[in-house]
Amino acid sequence: MAWNLFGNKKTENEQSDTNDPSETDSPASSQSPPKAEPTSKRKGFFGRFKQALAKTYEVLNTDIRDLVKEGRLVDDDFLKELFAALVKTDMGSGPATKIREDIKTNYRGRRVFMADLVETAKSTIRQLMDQPERPIEYAENGPTVIMVCGVNGAGKTTSIAKLTNMFIQDGKKVVLGAGDTFRAAAVEQLTVWADRLGAEIVTGKQGGDPASVSYQAVEAAKNSGADICIVDTAGRLQTQSNLMDQLTKIRNVMQKVIPDAPHECLLVLDATAGQNAISQARGFSDAAGCTGIVLAKLDGTAKGGVAIPIRQEFNLPVKYIGLGEQPDDLALFNVDTFVDALFDAEE
Ligand code: GDP
Ligand code: MG
Secondary structure, eight states, X not given: OOSOSXXXXXXXXXXXXXXXXXXXXXXXXXXXXXXXXXXXXXXXXXXXXXXXXXXXXXXXXXXXXXXXXXXXXXXXXXXXXXXXXXXXXXXXXXXXXXXXXXXXXXXXXXXXXXXXXHHHHHHHHHHXXXXXXXXXXXXXXXXXXEEEEOOTTSSHHHHHHHHHHHHHHTTOOEEEEOOOTTOHHHHHHHHHHHHHHTXXXXXXXXXXXXXXXXXXXXXXXXXXXXXXXXXXXXXXXXXXXXXXXXXXXXXXXXXXXXXXXXXXXXXXXXXXXXXXXXXXXXHXXXXXXXXXXXXXXXXXXXXXXXXXXHHHXXXXXXXXXEOSSSTTOEEEOOHHHHHHHHHXXXX
């Protein structure tokens, strides 16, 4: 695999920071890859974040650099302009206020330079997001059941394809459940991915009961000794309460097969929706019992700052980010790498 998707499968010789240039693979392993590989892996990982956040980086850094050209006195005017530049990334007024206040505390009445601003902003964002990498948490026994929810078009089915690809690359057997029976195209789309990636898929009739498809998918995974079962769900029903009832029903039938299922309930959010992604999250976070977020479509948006309030407001970890439409366009979310990619130029 080109970069870290499962978190640090730590050995005693490994360190936890994927960004740490001193990190090496365990010398204890006779299967150790050639020495150059950890570096290229690291570059690949940072490079992917960098690429995905290119537009956000551009907006943020162009504006801020313009503000502090040759140093700038930290006064009220400056702080106001800084705030305006920060909120353009859709980080929201809470985080932008915190960064502004930290700059004020650190530099009020002094001249500030780009490097100073970046250092403070990075450290504030790291504090605000404060989360370790959070890969998928596996069931202790039997298949790990992952339920995926989110509004139509957020990127659920594509993210399921990416997760499936990640698991299959890791040698795991995957069963998919086409629980979005509401839209015929959704079932077809997931079926195409399953065939392409080599996963089993359980489908029902269009308009059929998603809970019954989910039940059958979990049962098939259990009976066939699969490692992973991922269930797609509808993004929109007649009303929000219909949708939430359906998600609850899906969850309940899964538990008839595996009592502690689903082991993960991932909420897929569309990063291009910026602050609207936050209202989407609000609609799901209570009722659906989510365990983490996949932030899709981070590539191609200048609103990548939205990862910050999402993490803050919902107290849910951002687990993975979507970086494109291909099955390998997925990365495990890492706060340090995210923050570096927001502010540092390409290495
Ligand atoms: P769903 O309705 O939630 O299942 O959403 P889909 O998975 O069908 O995705 C909706 C659209 O967004 C499709 O055209 C996908 O190719 C696209 N998409 C999904 N994830 C990403 C991503 O990470 N990056 C980009 N650029 N496009 C994505
Ligand atoms: Mg879909």
